Amino acid sequence: MGIAMARAENKESAGPAARMAAQVAKRMRVKKGLTQDQLGAQMGYTGAAISALETLAQPVSDEMLTKLELVLGEGTGIFEEMRELVRLEKLPRQFRDYAPIEQKAVGLSLYANHVVHGLFQTEEYARALIAGGYPEPTPERVEELVEGRMARKALFDRKPPCLIELVLEESVLERPYGTEEIMREQLVYLVECARRRNVHFQILAKRAGLGGEYAGDRGELNVIETPDHDRLTFLEIQGESLLITDRAKVSTHTQRYAKIRAQALDPRESLSLIERLAGVQT
Template sequence: MARSENKESAGPTTRLVAGMARRMRARKGWTQEQLGDRIGFTASAVSAMETCAQPASDAMLVQLEAALGDGLGLFEQAREYVRLDKYPAQFKNYALLEQKALGLHLYATLVVHGLFQTEEYARALIGGGYPPLPEHRVEELVEARMARRALFEREPVALIEVVLEESVLRRTIGSEEIMRGQMRHLAGCARQRNVTLQVLPLDAGLSGEYAGARGGMELVETPEHDRLVYLEMQGESLLIKDPAKVSALTQRYARIRAQALDRRESLGLIEQLAGEQR
């Protein structure tokens, strides 16, 4: 259920869409119920969108474009930015960089990276976090996280590398059934030509060297060929642009990748773990 406090915290694009929809509906002489009938939503859902109590979903924006857009594409264009309004504050600045990146080099140490999560895994992870979130906020965040996967289908194609700690694969989130689905999804991702997925095994430190000790990171190559590093921990984030620091972290990432299993071994381990989930 939408909450009144959302009206105060709604982002600028959410407010803009609400105002556009309200004025364009009034211009056509429709009530909220009549608009709802045309787009497949209840009058209360339309009201929640127009008052910013609940941001428009991707599905609602598609239907608003068809019903109210008059061929201008305003609601279609707003989809990306409404989605940004739904992200946590520390992630918003990075989200656009991620979606436009030429290349991503990712290292995930605690849970499956958000780009590779299934909907069920994401819902269990977000819904089980602390502090607890209301159900409608969990669903907003799940929807926004799933929308990030459009990067895999984008043209021009993005080249994506990800190194996952083996402990990430063995940590059950939600249920064994959810983990089985997550493992199968990872295996499918690993077979895509633009994706390189490797697993850093639990015994990686037996040689006396463990390059991943300082935590996860995300290396980004922008369309302008700039290289940046994004770090996030405990609800705080840092975007590093200094070339010397980016270079040092890039070299560390290369060492992490070198200590990981190769692509074929990693896929074999993921398939094995999928089979072990009962």
């Protein structure tokens, strides 16, 4: 796809929050009597980049909104508030309703059996995974999706903390994306995540089904505990998603997750396995 076509596509696809950010940035720049080059210089960007922001030729980045707040925000927090709205707009449509729920959760019980769960992906692993998908996304859309996925990691350090349980199929650790080096860095990152106090990490071994029981046969599973201590289930496959609130169904999913976790290696065995695959010294 050519640059001109990509820019035209972004102008068409830009959401209300991105359009509002572009309009407010332009009006506040003009109010301050700054040219695009002058504003760009104060923010560490070129005048062309500011022009692309104001005309929606390029998606506004999270970093740019942070710098707009510093230079034009005047302590109002307006661009900081827009950051959250723009982040949501950049997410895949089927994920937008779930994203705010995930960020407010007090507990997440996650099972992934094909790729590393999005919350635990490195930037390069996510980029290789997204760019290699079908239909092939534009480079600009790849960066939007990577940025949105990385923003989810704020949950790891949130106060009060969220307890995050992840059961990952062993086969996921052996399925590289991008390059072998990207996969090695992803494994190292999983080791770092597993050592967090608010993360409970287990691996479901490939041989788990040999004992006659295997609860992971129905695919990936996300069970969420809300601040009100209700439970929800989020399922996503083939670009479609389902947010389930029916108490009986969620109860079944919660019980199934407990079985998956019980059939997995214990946390110490799991950590040792992934350290060995990553080549990390304990």
